[in-house]
Every structure is written in structure tokens, then in C-alpha cells.
Amino acid sequence: MLDHIGSTPLVRLDKLFSQDHVTVLAKLETFNPSGSVKDRIVKHIIEDAERSGVLRSGGTIVENTSGNTGAAIAMIAAIKGYRAILTMPDKVSQEKQDALRALGAEVVRCPTSAQPGSPDHYVRRARDIAASIPGSFMIDQYDNPKNAEAHYLTTGKEIWEQTGGEIDYFVASGSTGGTISGIGRYLKERLPDLKVIMPDPVGSIYHDYFNTGTVDHGKIGTYQVEGVGEDHIAECMDFTVVDEVLQFEDADAFAMARRLARQEGIFAGGSSGANLWGCVQIARRSDEPVTIVTVLPDSGLKYLSKFFSDRWMKAQGHDISS
Incomplete structure (x- = not known):
């Protein structure tokens, strides 16, 4: 079982991103044995x-x-x-x-x-x-430097080899920060011009901290997307590799995850939806050919009672038409 951790596929998303000049590649971490990154x-x-x-x-x-x-x-x-x-x-x-x-x-x-x-x-x-x-x-995942090191040694290296180093943007949301910090560092050491973009939910501490260097506890709130954002600064989170933090709403992430399932046949969680929402923002602002890589951290099977349920979505006031 442990020997099958890692070496996950990287696939192109042609239907969600149909623009000729935009290539979006997604790392499918649900292929790991327990179903996540x-x-x-x-x-x-x-x-x-x-x-x-x-x-x-x-x-x-x-x-x-x-x-x-x-x-x-x-x-x-x-x-x-x-x-x-x-x-x-x-x-x-x-x-x-x-x-x-x-x-x-x-x-x-x-x-x-x-x-x-x-x-x-x-x-x-x-x-x-x-x-x-x-x-x-x-494990101390929030503050243990071994968290980011694992992604530096494995996920970052895999992405580099799978793309042949042809990457313009890497997009990943963060909670502990291990994924974006480890992968971001590995790729930036080889591609100094690479831009690392971090989607962050409204209510999380990271967006304001990245832009101001301070923590405004009055802006910390609850949100529904699981596994991303945070209410404290994790020591594992390395903002020196991040170029931009984009704020998203729960509805943005849920809508993208639902579209991913229906248009690409990939069943992934809310954090995957958040990452893809970030890819959409980059694609919209890009006029020249661009390659965007992101990570889909886990499976939608873990959220059947939540945003994949029309009943739950309606009860939370979310649109289900997308």
C-alpha cells in the first residue's frame, strides 16, 4: 500500500478550459491509497x-x-x-x-x-x-517543515517531470501550506519566472496576512469549504513562494467542483473546486499562450452529503444551476 503513494496522473482539462491558448493540467491526488494528497x-x-x-x-x-x-x-x-x-x-x-x-x-x-x-x-x-x-x-502538519518537504521531494518533482518544465502558473489553495509551499519552492528553483497563485476562502486569515503582513482577527470567519484557509498562521506556510492570493466564496468552489464532475468526469472535492476557480481567474486575464498546473487534493466521494447534494446546496442558499 505505502509503495503506491505518489506518482499520480496529470491530466489536461479540455472542456472546462476550451480556449486554444490556455492549457490547464490537474494533478489527480485521489489516486493515492487513502484518496488524497x-x-x-x-x-x-x-x-x-x-x-x-x-x-x-x-x-x-x-x-x-x-x-x-x-x-x-x-x-x-x-x-x-x-x-x-x-x-x-x-x-x-x-x-x-x-x-x-x-x-x-x-x-x-x-x-x-x-x-x-x-x-x-x-x-x-x-x-x-x-x-x-x-x-x-x-504529525504536527501545520508547523512541521517535513510537510512541505514531502511535496518538495515528491509532488513538485513529479509535476516538473510530467510537464517537461513547461509551466507558467501553479495554482493551489492552502491550509497547512505544505502543498503550495513545497511544490512552489521546487518549481520556482527551476523556473524563477513561474507565478504561484493561492486561492483563499473569505473568512480565512491568509489573504489579508499576505497583503498586509498583519492579522485582523475581526475578519476571521467560518466558511464551508473543507481543507483550505485557516484561522491562524501555520508555520509550514511559506509566503515567500506565493505571488498572489485570490479570495473566493464557498459558492465559487462548489460550483467549480460540480462542473468538473459533469463536464470532465472527474469527481473531486471542494478544495479542488477552489483551485480550479483560481485557474479560471488566471485564464481570463491571459491573452498569450499559458500553461497552468493545479492540484486536485481529494475525491468528491467525501462530500456526497454536502455540496454534491442538491438538497444541501439549496438549504445553504447555493445555486445548483451551474
Whole structure:
């Protein structure tokens, strides 16, 4: 199973982007064993912890997650015989929660509205649990530099080889920042003129922080897209590789994910929709031939009860005509 992490396909999206001068290539991370891009970082971090002796046989892995990192942890913990305890915001889809439990993980749900640093916040809760269990190990995906390193060593290298280095833009939203930071650094070291674009949901901290260098807590809010944006600055997020941050609404991401399924036959999650929305913005402003690469982090199967449900979309006030 672990040997099949990575080496995911890169496909051209011809129907969503039919302009002759625009090429959009999407990395399909749902082909990883647990169904998301997070398999890469969890494998890399756990193997490093095993080599260093920080994580020992029969140990406990604790982590805060929006679901995909948790699924990767639960899968690898099952394979290797570790106990897994995972904290998550209660907005996380029921499909994700059920998958973690099916793989044997213990799930602790926390209020999405909990403020960073409060005992009920899912990041703080994970740290408190880890501190209470002797010898436990945290993946620490938000602040662990091994997160971005995993993408630098694997995903970035794969994209470079699959495109032959013919890339003008790389588009990826971020939460921990590992994907955009690792891939962005790898590609920019080889293509200094490459532009890295980061879509960010309204309510996330990153857009204002990127543009002002300060944090306005009054602008932090809740949003429905899972796995992107953040309410605190993750140490893993490297803004030096980012050229522009674009704000999107939940409806933008959901509409693009639904269009992707119906027009390209690719079933992907809300973060994929956000990334494709970002690609649309770049395509619209481009008059010359341009190649845009993005990542589709996970599968739409994890969101059947949410934005792929017409009933849910209508209840949330979202348009289902697109």
C-alpha cells in the first residue's frame, strides 16, 4: 500500500478550459491509497519519526485534521499497528468521519466556531491529548517543515517531470501550506519566472496576512469549504513562494467542483473546486499562450452529503444551476 503513494496522473482539462491558448493540467491526488494528497506528507513524517526513534512500535499518533490527513494517518496506523486519535472541526463531512472510524481511528469532534488557542479548538485539543499520553507522537502538519518537504521531494518533482518544465502558473489553495509551499519552492528553483497563485476562502486569515503582513482577527470567519484557509498562521506556510492570493466564496468552489464532475468526469472535492476557480481567474486575464498546473487534493466521494447534494446546496442558499 505505502509503495503506491505518489506518482499520480496529470491530466489536461479540455472542456472546462476550451480556449486554444490556455492549457490547464490537474494533478489527480485521489489516486493515492487513502484518496488524497495527504498520504504523501503522513508517510514522509511517520517514516522520519520511526527512523529517529520518536515513534516506536505500538505507539499512539495524535493529530488535528480536516479529514484527509486523518484518513492517511488512520490507514498507515492500521498498516503499522499504531493507535490513532484524531481531532477535527464539526463541519467536517460525515463521510470523512465515518471513514476514519472504519479504519480504526478514534475521532474527537470540536466546534468549528472555537477560537484558536481555546481548549475546544481542534488544534489545541490535539495538543492537550498528546500531552496526556506518554510517548505519543503528533504529525504536527501545520508547523512541521517535513510537510512541505514531502511535496518538495515528491509532488513538485513529479509535476516538473510530467510537464517537461513547461509551466507558467501553479495554482493551489492552502491550509497547512505544505502543498503550495513545497511544490512552489521546487518549481520556482527551476523556473524563477513561474507565478504561484493561492486561492483563499473569505473568512480565512491568509489573504489579508499576505497583503498586509498583519492579522485582523475581526475578519476571521467560518466558511464551508473543507481543507483550505485557516484561522491562524501555520508555520509550514511559506509566503515567500506565493505571488498572489485570490479570495473566493464557498459558492465559487462548489460550483467549480460540480462542473468538473459533469463536464470532465472527474469527481473531486471542494478544495479542488477552489483551485480550479483560481485557474479560471488566471485564464481570463491571459491573452498569450499559458500553461497552468493545479492540484486536485481529494475525491468528491467525501462530500456526497454536502455540496454534491442538491438538497444541501439549496438549504445553504447555493445555486445548483451551474
